[in-house]
Amino acid sequence: MTFSVAVDCVVFGLAPDAVGGLQVALIERGVEPFRGRWALPGGFVLPGESIDEAARRELREEAGLSGVFLEQLYTFGEADRDPRGRVVSVAYYALVQPGRVKASTDARAAAWFAIAAVPRLAFDHHRILAKALERIQGKVRYVPIGFELLPAKFTLSQLQRMYETILQRPFDKRNFRKKILGTGLLTELDEVQQGVAHRAARLYRFDKRRYEQLSKSGFNFEI
Numbered sequence: 001m002t003f004s005v006a007v008d009c010v011v012f013g014l015a016p017d018a019v020g021g022l023q024v025a026l027i028e029r030g031v032e033p034f035r036g037r038w039a040l041p042g043g044f045v046l047p048g049e050s051i052d053e054a055a056r057r058e059l060r061e062e063a064g065l066s067g068v069f070l071e072q073l074y075t076f077g078e079a080d081r082d083p084r085g086r087v088v089s090v091a092y093y094a095l096v097q098p099g100r101v102k103a104s105t106d107a108r109a110a111a112w113f114a115i116a117a118v119p120r121l122a123f124d125h126h127r128i129l130a131k132a133l134e135r136i137q138g139k140v141r142y143v144p145i146g147f148e149l150l151p152a153k154f155t156l157s158q159l160q161r162m163y164e165t166i167l168q169r170p171f172d173k174r175n176f177r178k179k180i181l182g183t184g185l186l187t188e189l190d191e192v193q194q195g196v197a198h199r200a201a202r203l204y205r206f207d208k209r210r211y212e213q214l215s216k217s218g219f220n221f222e223i
Helices: 052-062 124-139 145-147 156-167 173-182 207-217
Strands: 003-014 020-030 042-044 069-076 086-095 107-114 184-192 202-206
Touching: 003 052, 003 069, 003 124, 003 145, 020 052, 042 052, 052 069, 052 086, 052 107, 069 124, 069 145, 086 124, 086 145, 086 184, 124 156, 145 156, 156 173
Parallel strands: 003 086
Antiparallel strands: 003 020, 003 042, 020 107, 069 086, 184 202
C-alpha cells in the first residue's frame, strides 16, 4: 500500500452583503477517484515542498486564489479515507473576500456554495468542512480573523452582519457598535458608501497593525 501526504483547503467567503450567508469554495474533480464530484481544493505534497507551500500552491492551481489568509486546521489520517491508498491529509482553512474562483489543473469547475446547500463531497471532505466551520465559529469571537472576509473599507452594518452570519445569532445593534468601537481597532474614514439606494453609511477600516501591537501586551479581543 502506498503512503502519501496531501493537503485540503476549506475556503470560506461571505456572499455579497452576507445575504446568502457563509459560503465555501469547491472544485469539481476532473479525474478519478470521485470524478465529477465536488470537493475541497487540495492535492498531494510534492517532494521538497513544505506543507504550507503545498496548500498555497493547490489554492492557486485549483481555485485561482493567492495571497489569502490561511491557517492549518487539523490532520485527517483514517486508513480508508482515500481509495488510492494510505493518504494522510493536513487540512487548512482560508478566509477570503468575495470574488471569483477559477478552476485549473485537474479541476473541471470551481464555484461558491452556501454552507446550507453544499452537495455530496468526495473523500471525507464533509468531515473536514464541519471541522473548519467549528473552528472559525469558535475563533472569530476572540481573534479578529473575520475582517479577512470583508472589503478593506466596510460599514458597521456589514461588520455586524458578518459576525451574525458566522455565529448564527443576532446582535443588538447598539451594544454591538459600542463594543466594537470600544476596542479601538477601527479607523473611521472620511468616506461613505457609494451607489446605494439608502442613506450612505460611514466607512471604517480595521487597524491590523494596532491589533498586533496591543496583542503583544495582553490585549483581549472579544465579541
